[in-house]
Amino acid sequence: MRKSLRVVTTGIAAVAAAATVALAPLPAAQAAPAPKVLRAAPHGSGTDCTVGHPCSVEGARDAARRVTGDRAVRVELADGTYALTRPLKLGPDDSGVTWAAAPGAEPVLSGGRAVTGWTANADGTWTAKAPEGVTPRQLFVDGRRAVRARGASCAAAVCDATKTGMTGAGKTGIAQWARPTDAEAVISVRWRNYHCRIASVTGDVMTFAQPCWTNSASGTNRTGPAWDSTTVDSTRYAKVAFFENAPELLDQPGEFVWNSTARTVTYLPRKGEDPRRFRAVTPVTENLLVVDGARDVRVTGLRFAYAAYRQPSTDEGYAGMQAGLTLTGATGPVDHAGRYYTKPAAALTVRGGRHVVVDRTEFTHLGGAGAVFEQGTQDSTLTRSRFTDLSSGAAYIGDTEPLPAAELVGARNTVSYNTVRDTGVEYTDAVGIWAGYEAGTVIDHNTLQDLPYSAISVGWGWNQPEAQKSVLRDNRITNNRITDVMRVEHEQHDGGAIYTQGAQPGTVVSGNYINRSAYGNTERDGNGIYLDEQSSHIAVTGNVITRIGYKWVSNWADYGIDNHATGNWVDTDAPALAGTGSTMSDNHTGLDRLPAEAVAVAERAGAQGRGRVEQLRPDLARTGTATQSSTDGAATAARVVDGDTSTDSRTLAEAGAWWQVDLGTARHVGQVEIWNDAAMTTGAFDVQFAEDAAFTDATTVHVDGKALRPTVIDTDTQARYVRVRLTGTGRVGLSQVLVHP
Structure with a gap:
């Protein structure tokens, strides 16, 4: 470590020293010494670390430790x-060192191994031996992620999950599968998301690897409050999304399967891919x-690729609790605040760092x-x-301990x-970006898009006492661009583009642009x-929030108190904030432009400077007259054109x-949005367009199944x-119908 001398004086001596410094003439400015530059190369070796004799990265690290004095x-x-x-x-001992790409270079730190020696099979698949000691969970072909072979979903009526296993x-x-x-x-x-390996099949019953299944089921007493209602054996369990990694499921180009007995990978190439020439990496x-x-470590201009996350392939599996953190271990302390959850493995980890800078760095094709x-x-x-193409989240900042020792506070x-x-x-x-019990964290001007669940999450602890008085405070979530998140095809519910937990005085959420969060959902569930x-x-304050499910x-x-929403621009309305002292004021709601x-x-x-904004479309129905064939309860048909997706009306x-809706006069109609009501009652319906009240010569568009939030025609x-x-x-049950010219 490069050390510098610091003299500390106290009391009367300190005052005298300060006076002396003030009266002394200023020394001539001295330029800082040029940094010592060490070179590394992919196949470097030795200890010179010069242009002609570069070191390995570990060799360069060791050489940097030998540099003495204050020279950078x-x-x-x-x-x-x-x-x-x-x-x-x-x-x-590595403090003060900058790790950077050489001018014009694009260095990649890779945790991947090549899968080579592919041989053709009669069914169009290709097979290769896995590298020794490697259990491939992901496969990337010419930099494109392959998919573990997967099947269709299995409804709870067939795949009935219990605390000990599953039927079906x-x-x-599955009972007839080879492996x-x-x-x-x-x-x-x-x-919550769960990935557990099948341990045995006996008749119609499957058991699963332990402790994965026990940690995914009810009764552990180690999860958050009332979370037994969201376990695999709960009444909210509806289906297995899919089973994966069986040769019997390998039927789509771009899929692969791992054979643990033969230690082989079998892949069905996509159109144009030639296994004799492509590069496959796991x-x-x-x-x-x-x-x-x-x-004072600085990392800049590097690329991280093909780092692994091994836990899900072990008997621990992936017993997801929230936000990518999992419950691990066969036993553990009783806890309802998520203190002992495990973060995913990451390509870059900073522990107890001070003034560490990670800048202009790329993270891609990661298993974690x-x-x-x-x-x-x-x-x-x-x-x-x-951050692109990651199996888990982009960044995890902080921990889940609400009152850590002083040296363990993230700030x-x-x-x-x-x-x-x-x-x-x-x-x-x-x-996308998670922060736990953090103080003074700034999450600013990031662009997040195309994500399955929440984009930014700050805080922890739910309604537990730990979340009332913790180190959480003064965090800023500002000026971020968040689009197309909580994508409904992934069926992750109860989240938002920006999500918070815990009491965090001084925290501000402002200047963010949020567009399309849980847009097209089947129920009231995704938030801005x-x-x-x-x-x-x-x-x-001052956020722009549109097209929210x-x-x-x-x-x-x-018990969430003293929250204040002010001066936001939104295309719908929302009920008043709950909790003592919470207020909504001066918001611009129900906008159609x-x-x-x-x-x-x-x-x-966002991160890119001036970004595109998806403008709202005028709503002709807003000034129209709404009627319906009958009314269930006190709700009126006008609730469907009030610019508020939280109010409903339904027929008998x-x-x-x-x-x-009567628009008052014949108008050009270019698009209609049908927003379902809370109970998702509207299914199998026609949308009819006519110039007269008798619907003579009406144009009709039929929609099968349930209306979404929204169904766009x-x-x-x-x-x-x-x-x-x-x-x-x-019955017809709607929360909103928008008619756009």
């Missing part, structure tokens, strides 16, 4: 792939770079997460970096100007800004039930009347 050290990595069989570890092996054909114990069940229940090494207890700052990391930054860390896209690919409960559980003392802001719990001021806020959000259950017609008419059984 810079390790420059040449172009190419650095195949790491173990993490590069930096400790206190016979009816699904059912290589396969996994993948299950989503509300916000992640093997976890934690490519670990910074443990170091200060991108970066983790934990165990008391402070005053550190993750900036201007890109004043910044995550800014990053781009996060297509993360949570395998573990769909993972969030979700102040969940005990979220308290949070200001939500449920509420633009949600603060449902009466964004004003210039809102557009300017939205354009400034009757044949041919309908709701309609593009058309090109003239109409004065727009009607939603039931063709099946039941």
Whole structure:
């Protein structure tokens, strides 16, 4: 470590010293010495670390430790792939060193191993031996992620899950599979995600690897409050999303399967792929770079790729609790605040770091997460970096202990100007950017899009006492661009584009642009800004929030207090905030066009500077007259055109039930949005367009199944009347119908 001398004086001596310094003439300015530059290369060796004789990355680290005095050290990595069989570890002795790409270079720290020697099979698949000691969980072909062979979903009526296992092996054909114990069940229940390997098949009954299944089922007393209602054996369990990793399921191009007995990988190539020429890589090494207890380390211009996350392939499996954290171990302390959950393995981990800078770095093709700052990391930054194609989340900042020892408090860390896209690919409960019990964290000007669950999550603890008084405070979630998140095809519920937990005084959520969160959902479930559980003392100001599947802001719990939503621009309304002292004021609600001021806020959000804003479309129904064939309860048909997706109206259950709006005069109709009500009652219906009240020569579009939030129908017609008419059984139940010109 490069050390500098610091003299500390106290009392009268300190005053005298200060006076002396003030009276002494200023010394001439001296330029800092140029940094010592050490060179590394993919196949470097030795200890010279010069241009002609570069070192390995570990050799460069060791050489940097030998540099004495106050001279800065810079390790420059040449172009190419650095195949790491173990993490590069930096400790206190590596403080003050910059790790950077050499000018013009694109160095890649890789944890991957090549899968070679492919041979053709008669059915069009190709097979190769896995590298020794490797259990492939992911496979990337020419940089494109392959999919573990998977089947269709299996409803609870067939695959009935219990605390000890599951039925359905016979009816699904699993009992006849050649190697059912290589396969996994993948299950989503509300916000939780589970991946457990089949351990045995006896008749129609399957058991699963332990402790994965026990930790996924009820009764552990080690999970969050009332979470037995979202376990695999709960009443909310509806199906196995799919079973995966069986040769009997290998039927789609781009799928692969791992054979643990033969230790082979079998792959069905996509069109244009030639296994004799392509490059196939599987992640093997976890934690490519670990910074443990170091200060003033800078990492810039590097790329992290093909890092592994081994836990899900073990008997631990993946018993997801929330946000990509899992319950592990066969036993553990009773806890309802999530203190003892396990974060996913990450390509880059910083533990107890001070003033660590990760800048202009890329994380891609990972089997786990991108970066983790934990165990008391402070005053550190993750900036201007890109995260794409990750099995888990992009960044995890902090821990789940509400009152840690002073040296373990996470504080004043910044995550800014990053781009996060297509993360949570395998573990769909993972969030884009997560922060636990943190103080003074800044999450600013990031762009997050195309994510399966929440984009940004800050805080922890639910309604437990631990969340009332913790180190959480003064966090800032500002100027982020969040689009197309909580994507409904992944069936992750009860989240939001921005999600918070716990009392965190001084926390601000402002200047964010949120567009399309849980858009197209089947129920009221996805939020814009979700102040969940005990979220308290949070200001939500000046955000632009549009096209949300449920509420633009949600603060449902009466023990979440003193939250204030002010000056936001939104295209719907929301109920008043719950909790003592919470207020909503001066918000611009029910908009069908964004004003210039809102557009300017939205354009400034995100990592890329001026960004595109999806403008709202005028709503002709807003000024129309709504009627319906009958009314169930006190609700009126006008609730469907009030610009508020939280209010409903429904008809009685009757044949041919309908709701309609009279636009007042014939207008051009280019699009209609049908928003289902809370109970999802509207299914199998016609949308009719006519110029007269008798619906003579009406144009009709039929919709099978249940209406979504929303069902969007593009058309090109003239109409004065727009009607939603039931063709099946039941009733028409709607929360909103928008008619766009």
